[in-house]
Amino acid sequence: MTADSAPRDVWVLVDHADGRSVRKITYELLGQAQALAGAAGGRVVAAALGAGIGGLAGDLGVHGADRVMLADAPVLERYTTDAYAAVLAPLLEEARPRLLLMGSTAWGRDLAPRIAARTGAGIVTDCSAVEIEDGRIVATRPVMTRKAIARVAFAADGLRIAVVLPNVLPPAPAVPGRTAETVAVPVTVDPGAVRTRVVEIRPLARETVPLTEADIIVAGGRGLKGPEHFALLDELAGALGAAVGSSRPPVDSGWVPHDYEIGQTGKTVNPQLYIACGISGAPQHQAGMSGARWIVAINRDPQAPIFQIASYGLVGDLFQIVPLLTAAVRRLKAAPQG
Ligand SMILES: Cc1cc2nc3c(=O)[nH]c(=O)nc-3n(C[C@H](O)[C@H](O)[C@H](O)COP(=O)(O)OP(=O)(O)OC[C@H]3O[C@@H](n4cnc5c(N)ncnc54)[C@H](O)[C@@H]3O)c2cc1C
Numbered sequence: 001m002t003a004d005s006a007p008r009d010v011w012v013l014v015d016h017a018d019g020r021s022v023r024k025i026t027y028e029l030l031g032q033a034q035a036l037a038g039a040a041g042g043r044v045v046a047a048a049l050g051a052g053i054g055g056l057a058g059d060l061g062v063h064g065a066d067r068v069m070l071a072d073a074p075v076l077e078r079y080t081t082d083a084y085a086a087v088l089a090p091l092l093e094e095a096r097p098r099l100l101l102m103g104s105t106a107w108g109r110d111l112a113p114r115i116a117a118r119t120g121a122g123i124v125t126d127c128s129a130v131e132i133e134d135g136r137i138v139a140t141r142p143v144m145t146r147k148a149i150a151r152v153a154f155a156a157d158g159l160r161i162a163v164v165l166p167n168v169l170p171p172a173p174a175v176p177g178r179t180a181e182t183v184a185v186p187v188t189v190d191p192g193a194v195r196t197r198v199v200e201i202r203p204l205a206r207e208t209v210p211l212t213e214a215d216i217i218v219a220g221g222r223g224l225k226g227p228e229h230f231a232l233l234d235e236l237a238g239a240l241g242a243a244v245g246s247s248r249p250p251v252d253s254g255w256v257p258h259d260y261e262i263g264q265t266g267k268t269v270n271p272q273l274y275i276a277c278g279i280s281g282a283p284q285h286q287a288g289m290s291g292a293r294w295i296v297a298i299n300r301d302p303q304a305p306i307f308q309i310a311s312y313g314l315v316g317d318l319f320q321i322v323p324l325l326t327a328a329v330r331r332l333k334a335a336p337q338g
Pocket of ligand 1: 222246247248264267277284301316319
């Protein structure tokens with residue numbers, strides 16, 4: 001680490017699928033890091049923690065990392081707060097980069113405050129943008145269940161951590177042939193000091209992309225009236241290449257699994273297109289989806305609050321409208337391009 005450039009460097013914490021591939025959020029963070037580091041004359045440093053992850057370095061270089069810090073050890077095979085914090089915090093304290101970007105994912109949200117507390121870093125969570133203004137780093141984040149947008153400036157010096165929402169920033173483009181310097185990080189964590197242990201992982205039986213990464217989401221609410229009618233949404237989603245989500249009542253009623261829920265107590269999603277079917281648009285639901293670029297609402301009640309935030313509103317019976325939409329999408333997709 002050269003002491004002169006480190007304080008201008010921007011670090012990215014790499015999110016990966018068991019060391020096999022880099023997740024989309026990491027490419028988004030690398031794109032943002034390139035813009036910020038470039039403006040300050042620093043480097044983009046990707047920190048990857050895991051077991052058997054050496055194969056990720058090439059891809060990280062292609063997507064904009066100048067340096068890859070690889071902490072590769074069996075104790076890091078599964079994410080645990082203790083082990084990941086024990087490796088990452090001293091690394092950051094030694095390097096003192098200008099900024100660390102992390103994804104607002106399940107483990108990113110768990111780790112970020114711990115690292116901030118350990119290193120004394122300033123932290124802003126749920127960022128939708130991070131920019132440099134008059135030499136200061138300023139983050140934008142939704143507040144009050146997305147009814148307002150706050151702009152938060154970090155203190156002028158010291159380590160800063162921005163936890164960035166998935167699916168809001170453009171990913172770094174791939175530059176074939178681009179390479180990164182790789183640095184092996186010694187891992188000295190005593191497995192006995194790790195207070196939690198992953199005993200089982202049950203993969204979800206979802207065939208589509210995760211809701212937080214989806215560009216198109218078809219979501220259903222209490223207006224679906226029963227679990228069997230989610231098949232209508234599956235059909236539309238299949239035609240569009242979309243993921244299916246829901247408001248809270250279908251989850252509470254056991255119609256769909258918990259990971260479908262979107263909103264204050266569910267997931268925050270940022271798709272290009274969100275099609276809300278039989279959802280009234282309560283504030284707690286809007287908290288998770290109002291960041292969608294285009295919102296299409298299908299509801300038979302013209303007074304439903306969802307229409308206040310919808311880009312397009314279809315007032316009518318979803319049981320008639322959704323199959324018509326599915327048929328129209330299939331027709332359009334089957335039509336010769338030109
Ligand atoms: C602390 C807290 C946290 C919460 N967190 C969440 C959360 O994360 N996510 C969430 O979604 N909710 C959450 N809620 C619940 C939230 O307040 C609402 O109760 C919920 O979002 C309503 O879901 P809904 O729109 O599916 O149902 P409803 O409000 O019952 O709306 C159903 C809609 O379907 C329409 N409809 C009915 N039949 C048809 C038809 N045939 N065709 C077209 N439209 C039809 C109706 O006009 C109605 O607008 C939370 C509540 C609390 C108190």
